[in-house]
Amino acid sequence: MSHVSSYLSHLFLPGALALWCAAIFALATMWGYAEALATGQDGAKVFARRSYGFFAFSIVLTAAMMSLLLMMRDFRVEYVYQYSGMDLPTYYQFSAFWAGQKGSFLIWLFWGALLGLLVRRTAGPNEPAIMGVYTLTLMGLVFILVRENPFVMLGKTPVDGVGLNPLLQDNWMVIHPPIMFIGYAASAIPFSFAMASLWRRKYDGWAERAFPWALGGFLVLGTAITMGGYWAYKTLGWGGYWGWDPVENASFIPFLFGTTMIHGLHMERARGRYRRANYVFAFLTYISVLYGTFLTRSGVLADFSVHSFVDLGISGWLTLLLGGFTLLGLFLLILRWKEIPTEPNEDPFLSRGTFMVLATITILVAAVVITAGTSAPLLTKVMSNPSQVGPSFYNRVSLPIAILIALLLSLVPYLSWRGNKFSEIARKMIYPGLFAVAVTIAAAVWKVHDVFHLVFILLATLALATNLQKTVGKYRVSGLRGAGGYLAHVGVGVILLGIIASSGYDESTKVTLTQGVPRKVGDLSFTFQRFIPRHGFEKERMEVLVSRPGQKPFLVYPKLFMNLRTKQTMANPDVRTTLFQDLYVSPIDFDPGQPRLQLAKGASGRIGDMDVKFTGFDLQAQGNAMVAMAAGKPVTIGAKLAVTRGGKTVDLEPLYQLDPASGQVKTPPLLLPGGGALVVSGINASNGAVQLDATGVASPMKLSVDVTRKPLIQLVWFGLYIIILGGGLSMVQRLREVRVRERVAEAKAGRKAA
Amino acid sequence: MKKNRLYLFGGLLLLAFAGFSFTTFTDSMTPYVSYQRARQGDRIVQVAGALEKGSYSYAEAKESLYFTLKDPKTKENLRVRYKGVKPGNFEDAISIVAIGRYDDKTKEFEAQKLLVKCPSKYQGAEVKTYS
Numbered sequence: 001m002s003h004v005s006s007y008l009s010h011l012f013l014p015g016a017l018a019l020w021c022a023a024i025f026a027l028a029t030m031w032g033y034a035e036a037l038a039t040g041q042d043g044a045k046v047f048a049r050r051s052y053g054f055f056a057f058s059i060v061l062t063a064a065m066m067s068l069l070l071m072m073r074d075f076r077v078e079y080v081y082q083y084s085g086m087d088l089p090t091y092y093q094f095s096a097f098w099a100g101q102k103g104s105f106l107i108w109l110f111w112g113a114l115l116g117l118l119v120r121r122t123a124g125p126n127e128p129a130i131m132g133v134y135t136l137t138l139m140g141l142v143f144i145l146v147r148e149n150p151f152v153m154l155g156k157t158p159v160d161g162v163g164l165n166p167l168l169q170d171n172w173m174v175i176h177p178p179i180m181f182i183g184y185a186a187s188a189i190p191f192s193f194a195m196a197s198l199w200r201r202k203y204d205g206w207a208e209r210a211f212p213w214a215l216g217g218f219l220v221l222g223t224a225i226t227m228g229g230y231w232a233y234k235t236l237g238w239g240g241y242w243g244w245d246p247v248e249n250a251s252f253i254p255f256l257f258g259t260t261m262i263h264g265l266h267m268e269r270a271r272g273r274y275r276r277a278n279y280v281f282a283f284l285t286y287i288s289v290l291y292g293t294f295l296t297r298s299g300v301l302a303d304f305s306v307h308s309f310v311d312l313g314i315s316g317w318l319t320l321l322l323g324g325f326t327l328l329g330l331f332l333l334i335l336r337w338k339e340i341p342t343e344p345n346e347d348p349f350l351s352r353g354t355f356m357v358l359a360t361i362t363i364l365v366a367a368v369v370i371t372a373g374t375s376a377p378l379l380t381k382v383m384s385n386p387s388q389v390g391p392s393f394y395n396r397v398s399l400p401i402a403i404l405i406a407l408l409l410s411l412v413p414y415l416s417w418r419g420n421k422f423s424e425i426a427r428k429m430i431y432p433g434l435f436a437v438a439v440t441i442a443a444a445v446w447k448v449h450d451v452f453h454l455v456f457i458l459l460a461t462l463a464l465a466t467n468l469q470k471t472v473g474k475y476r477v478s479g480l481r482g483a484g485g486y487l488a489h490v491g492v493g494v495i496l497l498g499i500i501a502s503s504g505y506d507e508s509t510k511v512t513l514t515q516g517v518p519r520k521v522g523d524l525s526f527t528f529q530r531f532i533p534r535h536g537f538e539k540e541r542m543e544v545l546v547s548r549p550g551q552k553p554f555l556v557y558p559k560l561f562m563n564l565r566t567k568q569t570m571a572n573p574d575v576r577t578t579l580f581q582d583l584y585v586s587p588i589d590f591d592p593g594q595p596r597l598q599l600a601k602g603a604s605g606r607i608g609d610m611d612v613k614f615t616g617f618d619l620q621a622q623g624n625a626m627v628a629m630a631a632g633k634p635v636t637i638g639a640k641l642a643v644t645r646g647g648k649t650v651d652l653e654p655l656y657q658l659d660p661a662s663g664q665v666k667t668p669p670l671l672l673p674g675g676g677a678l679v680v681s682g683i684n685a686s687n688g689a690v691q692l693d694a695t696g697v698a699s700p701m702k703l704s705v706d707v708t709r710k711p712l713i714q715l716v717w718f719g720l721y722i723i724i725l726g727g728g729l730s731m732v733q734r735l736r737e738v739r740v741r742e743r744v745a746e747a748k749a750g751r752k753a754a
Numbered sequence: 755m756k757k758n759r760l761y762l763f764g765g766l767l768l769l770a771f772a773g774f775s776f777t778t779f780t781d782s783m784t785p786y787v788s789y790q791r792a793r794q795g796d797r798i799v800q801v802a803g804a805l806e807k808g809s810y811s812y813a814e815a816k817e818s819l820y821f822t823l824k825d826p827k828t829k830e831n832l833r834v835r836y837k838g839v840k841p842g843n844f845e846d847a848i849s850i851v852a853i854g855r856y857d858d859k860t861k862e863f864e865a866q867k868l869l870v871k872c873p874s875k876y877q878g879a880e881v882k883t884y885s
Binding site for chain 1: 760764768771774775778779781782783784785786798800812817819837838853866867
């Protein structure tokens with residue numbers, strides 16, 4: 001008993017209680033649906049629905065409790081202590097929510113529970129089985145959290161938390177992860193429809209109902225991946241938007257499987273084909289989400305990924321979850337495989353059906369190859385020492401795949417289900433073909449001389465042009481209805497062009513700029529104007545003037561700043577976007593012009609022509625600092641200095657002001673007699689040392705930057721927007737269809753009853 | 755039959771692609787090796803180690819970052835050169851993984867990619883005070 005009470009006393013009970021309730025209501029939901037299946041009673045179904053409602057409510061409550069603890073900065077709770085801190089602004093408390101494993105499972109569960117309320121409404125007659133499987137997928141996450149409780153308390157009350165990883169302190173990181181988790185949660189929906197259909201032998205109708213969900217998951221995942229890429233590009237400063245890192249791949253693989261699923265479902269809807277394959281696609285999409293989570297969250301890749309997590313005891317549970325659902329899916333697939341009704345393939349070669357098959361196989365191959373690459377450390381572990389494959393693997397393998405995809409895409413708009421003659425297609429393709437040839441020649445004249453790249457550009461442009469032609473044609477006939485798919489394909493063509501131009505033909509130069517001295521990079525001239533110190537939440541920035549003869553000069557502000565808590569240097573690039581290219585200026589190194597001084601009490605050092613002696617901190621600079629600290633009020637500390645310059649010694653006291661409530665630090669520069677200024681750039685309370693930065697005293701400041709020109713990179717983002725728009729149109733269309741069919745069915749049932 | 759020939763063609767294409775993927779896979783594999791093994795410089799490998807304090811510098815003329823990695827087990831040192839933007843968290847890392855190839859002429863490990871690990875700080879792995 002004492003064991004139990006000691007366990008309980010280390011939990012934040014309201015939160016833990018909400019979580020336990022969720023587990024109980026999840027069980028009740030499943031029991032209710034099982035009863036409904038066994039007896040066919042409506043009462044059991046009503047019970048199950050109500051239980052699900054309570055389950056969803058408990059999960060929302062659990063998440064609300066966690067947010068509240070973070071907002072209140074209740075550091076008694078281990079999770080809050082680990083990921084939050086006093087200096088973290090309130091809106092970053094949301095990032096802290098999903099910074100750790102437990103929190104990310106909680107947000108996943110949160111979306112899953114909410115989506116379930118909608119799934120129930122769209123499930124139709126097979127609701128008990130569908131919701132049973134769906135609740136089971138959530139149940140796994142609930143049990144992981146019950147075991148690895150996020151509400152564990154430390155047993156003491158620290159005054160401050162460890163703080164949030166500075167890389168996550170970014171606006172994109174506030175919204176990118178939760179959207180990703182909506183996508184993850186949504187992937188369980190088509191899976192549940194498929195498994196329930198196999199289980200109950202209801203092979204008809206699941207595909208239609210799952211179709212809008214599959215499209216929705218595809219869209220959300222696509223949006224999240226776009227945002228992640230955008231974040232990497234705009235803030236990380238390594239110059240790209242995609243690095244084939246395991247964490248990135250973990251979201252891209254389900255996206256590819258999801259793409260095969262929506263094409264498969266389209267085939268089933270239009271032609272009654274692909275009925276077996278769609279079960280496999282729904283299975284693979286969900287399992288790949290679990291597998292990706294397993295790879296990135298279990299610690300197996302800890303030595304291989306930039307942002308993989310170390311194992312915190314969850315890996316065993318994740319393995320169980322992954323293994324359990326894989327076995328369940330495989331079992332049902334094998335058991336029912338022979339029973340699933342199929343249509344024989346009688347499509348002629350040049351027909352839309354055959355090309356859809358080829359396209360899905362190609363995407364499937366891409367997904368499998370990327371999965372293999374991401375799993376390399378696991379695959380090679382068996383043989384010898386674990387190895388990973390570099391980005392070159394993915395880049396080389398994807399080039400032929402992309403070329404094939406572009407080829408298939410460019411023909412799709414002219415193919416009918418019945419089949420076509422080649423001459424007929426060729427005639428229709430004259431104008432788009434001429435356009436593609438013109439673009440390819442232009443590219444060759446510009447600077448593309450690689451044959452593969454030229455073929456790539458030819459086919460990508462062709463795909464773009466033919467699909468655009470068809471989109472416009474469809475729009476003229478029936479409005480936006482039915483144009484979504486073609487529009488999405490236009491986006492694929494646009495992206496392919498953007499990728500090849502921006503990553504194959506970018507030009508990068510590294511230069512070191514001395515303050516005030518212009519340097520030429522190509523036809524541009526760069527001048528490092530000044531260093532702008534931290535001001536409020538605005539980080540330290542460098543102002544660089546960029547000018548070109550005959551054009552208006554402009555300023556860019558790359559940032560290289562110190563995270564005050566961890567004392568790490570962080571770099572943010574600045575991007576100047578024009579119609580045809582991005583100018584990407586990424587800071588590499590900043591030399592403030594003299595060695596920064598770190599002085600312990602009583603020590604002296606030299607900055608430029610000055611001798612500086614640190615005699616101690618002044619805690620009475622503006623009121624008593626200790627009293628203010630204890631009260632959580634703004635604290636001002638002075639650094640007592642004796643500065644000797646040109647034989648004369650003066651006592652100076654630059655200030656360091658900290659507002660614990662907002663985490664804001666102010667370090668007003670103190671002007672020095674004889675020119676220049678001094679700033680207290682940091683204080684170290686544990687060893688009583690001070691860090692001083694001087695400006696304008698010694699040698700000039702220098703800034704090293706990487707200047708990259710990325711042609712046509714806008715096309716990557718533009719293409720992604722088009723795909724998302726096209727997918728959205730399709731989803732609206734499929735939802736409308738489901739609704740119309742339901743109304744027809746209702747009308748029929750009504751007539752019968754009358 | 756024409757259709758069978760098509761399947762055969764498709765199958766062969768898939769097989770060819772599988773072969774291509776496999777060779778690319780083995781070519782671009784970067785095994786984890788000891789510094790000693792890395793010094794042979796015959797292929798792209800990855801090495802891990804702790805950043806030697808104060809060894810980091812940026813050389814303007816060569817547009818490169820220089821630093822020394824220390825193997826925590828063997829206490830061996832490896833001088834690394836990296837042509838790129840310094841990753842965030844760099845100085846704070848408990849472990850740095852460098853992927854690249856050893857250059858016998860300069861006696862430096864030329865890194866193409868760096869992975870910076872600082873898990874203990876943010877994962878709070880060592881904070882376990884409850885029983």
